[in-house]
Amino acid sequence: MDFAEDLKAHGGDPAAVRHVCQDMSAAYTKGVGLALPDAAISYDRFHVIKLAMSAMDEVRRTEWREQPRAVERALGGADRKVLKGLMWGMRKNPQRWSARQIDAMHWLQYSTLKAARAWRLKMALREVYAAAIEHNNPDQAETDLRAWLSWARRSRLEPFKKLAKTLSEHFAGVISGMVDNRSNAFVEAMNGLLQQAKRAARGFRTADNFIAIAYLRMSKLAHLPAHPFTQAVAR
Template sequence: MNNQIEALFTTALGLQPPWHVAKVELNTAKRRIDFEVEHTGKRAACPACGVEHQLIHDRVRRSWRHLDFFQFEAWLHAEVPRVQCSGCGKTAQLPVPWAREGSGFTLLFEALGLSLCRELPVTQAANQMRVAPKRLWRRVRHYVEVARAKDDMSGVRHVGIDETSVKRGHQYITVVHDLAAQRLLFACPGRDHQTLGAFADDLRAHGGDPARIEHACIDMSAAYAKGIGQSLPSAQISYDRFHVVALANAAMDEVRREEMRTSAAAVREAVGADSKKTLRQLLWGMRKDAASWTRAQFEAMHWLQRSNLKSARAWRLKQALRLVYREARDSNSDAIALGALTKWMSWARRSRLEPFKRLAATLKEHLGGVVRGMLDGRSNAYVEAMNGLLQKAKSAARGFRDPENFIAIAYLRMSKLKHLPQSPLVPAIPRDYGRYRHVC
């Protein structure tokens, strides 16, 4: 019976001769199961040079944490042979088929850890696996580095570039995404022009060519514009709609706050009864699209449009800029887009609203990229969405002390790496759940 059990676990562990399970010990008090694995061969090939039939010099005892069997913590133990080679003269340890060299975990256990870290904070995943978080972090960084080394970036033509914060104190990383494949290509600490030089070097290392990048979508960062000019010489810069409208929203909020600060009494008098509630509805109504207004916000915005407040002019300017983008998109004409934007900038300069006058000057300074962003249909909306997910991951992890850990998690979750270990919980053959529908 014992031989049958050992043969069963030999098959379950996927071992092939000369490796086999020699002994199984179950300790129900400690909720632990231990497998003694043996190597029955007398000779083996040299791991260093490959010469066959070399004598086994000695054996070194090693242990590895494995996936749980049922509710029991599982461990593999083996006397791993070392071969003394007559060809190269080296004494080298044989590799084991269930773990990579130097690791205290089996390959399947590490694969489970990676799959959990894709969904959970590393500390939480480590708690579920009952291991130290530092040990899991080392596996994440190792496998991400190995998978990225095999990544192919030869087809990258359109990139979106942005920064996202690592922690307080103005610590940022630059992220570069492939807008076509919607995946993270590169991330590094900092947000200056040198980060794009580092991206160009990384692109070459993965089969890409910086000179073949045709399009780069960025915010109005002078540092990124400089970096693109130096490191991506063929890329056309466009400033996407998201950032331009965000600047208009910021200008509108500045006008509203200044008006509330300097003319609060007059504004409340103009609003009339229940002014506090109405002003709160205006705060959110001015920021939201009209289709998303609540009834209270609709009524507050209806009042605003009939008022003579500066906030009303600011809101109209912001809405008009959105209409400019819509008109440019529908026409798909450089002349129409440039003409509509020029008219809007003229209106903004004559509005007597300082934030919008500054915005008009900014758009004029970056006019070519803004118009290009109106027409090419590409934007950093995906990049911003991924940044939002990264910030959620940071909040769930209660921050990252090491920026390299933050970058490793970004690669693990957003790079669509093809050479990571597959989760052991994924079935080898997809199940057909359709045939069970009649049961429900």
């Protein structure tokens, strides 16, 4: 309840909050239910795709560890550069593939590897999200997601079967996150900068010091003096 009290202290009204975009943490969901009881929840697409990426990586690592010969045959050899290109190619969007990754992904797509099925599932989920943003129709998004969930359940890939179960349990919030196009990307980027500042300082003695640095890094102040160690430019 600390968030609600802090919001009130700054002139906000917790009862007026109508929407929260978050990841699937049970703790966050419980906290929102207690502090912001009138807010609808949607699950950030970034986190959903990240779960699919993790499932894909788990399938790939397991297959490479348990069936190395099958992977070698499917990829035309055991060159580490090919395997590395494949790993990054599976994670990246096709538009960003390097020449090496294009070659590795060509072999993968014509193979019968489990990793190939995992990659197709991950890409199909991306397409469901892209289509939802385009048509902005909750009913169509539900139809598309249910079709994907059915495919994932029948895939015989345990990580994706678990993912399908997770998304089914959070179905309404996932659909909401698809069609409203909300994202926590900006907040995640800010958090990354704050963590970078924390590492650079090797910790702060007090919370107030850290808060001061947070305001300094995030406020885009333009009137600060020049760095004291910057050499003057000769005129």
